[in-house]
Amino acid sequence: MGQDVLKAVNARRSAERHTETMAESVLDRVVRILAAFSTDEPALTVTQLSARTGLHLATTSRLVRQLTEHALLARDADGRVRIGVRLWELAARAAPTRGLREAAMPFLEDLHAVVGHHAQLAIREGAEVLFVERLSSPGAVINYSQVAGRLPLHASSSGLVLLACAPAELQEQVLAASMPAYTPDTITDPRRLRRVLAEVRRQGYAFNAGHLHPDATGVAVPVRDGAGQVVAAVSVIVPNDAAARATIGVLQTTARGISRSLSSH
DSSP states (O other), X not given: OHHHHHHHHHHHHHHHHHHHHHHHHHHHHHHHHHHTOOSSOOEEOHHHHHHHHTOOHXXXXXXHHHHHHTTSEEEOTTSOEEEOHHHHHHHXXXXXXXXXXXXXXXXXXXXXXXXXXXXXXXXXXXXXXXXXXXXXXXXXXXOOOOTTOEEETTTSHHHHHHHHTSOHHHHHHHHHSOOOOSSTTSOOOHHHHHHHHHHHHHHSOEEEXXXXXXXXXXXXXXXXXXXXXXXXXXXXXXXXXXXGGGHHHHHHHHHHHHHHHHHHO
C-alpha cells in the first residue's frame, strides 16, 4: 500500500514538472515572438515571425492567434502582425523607468528648447544603452537613437557616460569584446576606450564628435539619484561643429535638476 502511494506521489510530481517544463517552453516561444519586432520593422507577417524566431509556421500561427485574442498582438488590415496596445498598456503601468522619465521630462523639455535638435534620456541595460525618451525638432541633425532603441555602450555619448560609471567587471567585458565601427571616429580600440572612460570620469561628460555619424556630435552627462548613484544619462545630439561644446554647461544644469527631482521623490 505504501509503495502504491509513493508511486502515485512520484507520478504526480513528474506530471507537475512536465507541466512546468511545457509552460516554460511556451513562454520562451512567446518571448521570441515578441522580441522579433523592432522600431524599424514594427509589423511582420506570420511567415517572417516564423523565420526570425526559428519556430514552425504552424506553431507561430497558433501563438500569434492566441496573443491576438488577448490583445497582446494586433493584426493590420493586410494581415501583418504588430505589438498590441494592451501589451504597451500593461508595460507602461509599472515600467521601471516611469519615475525617472516623469522626473526628467520638465528639464528635458527645457534642454530641447535650448539646443533645438535632439535631447534624450537613456539608461544602461547590460552592455547596451537603452533610450527611454527623446525630444526632436523638424530639420534636426541626423540621429540613430530611438525611444526603446539600443546602441552599444562604446559608440554613443550616453553609452560612454554609463559605461564609465558601470562596475569594473562590465567595463572589462566591453573592452574585451568586439566593438563595431559606425564611422572612422568610432572608438574600436580597447586602449583608446580605456583612456576615454577615464577622461569621462574625470571631466564629468562625454563628447562624441562624429562617432555615430560624421555630421552629428553627441554630448552626455550622468544623472544621479538621491544616493549619488548614476542611474541614467542625459544627452543632446547636435551638428558636428564648433558650437557643440557650448551644450556641456546646459546639459550639466539639466542633469542637476533631474537629480534634485529624483531625490525629492
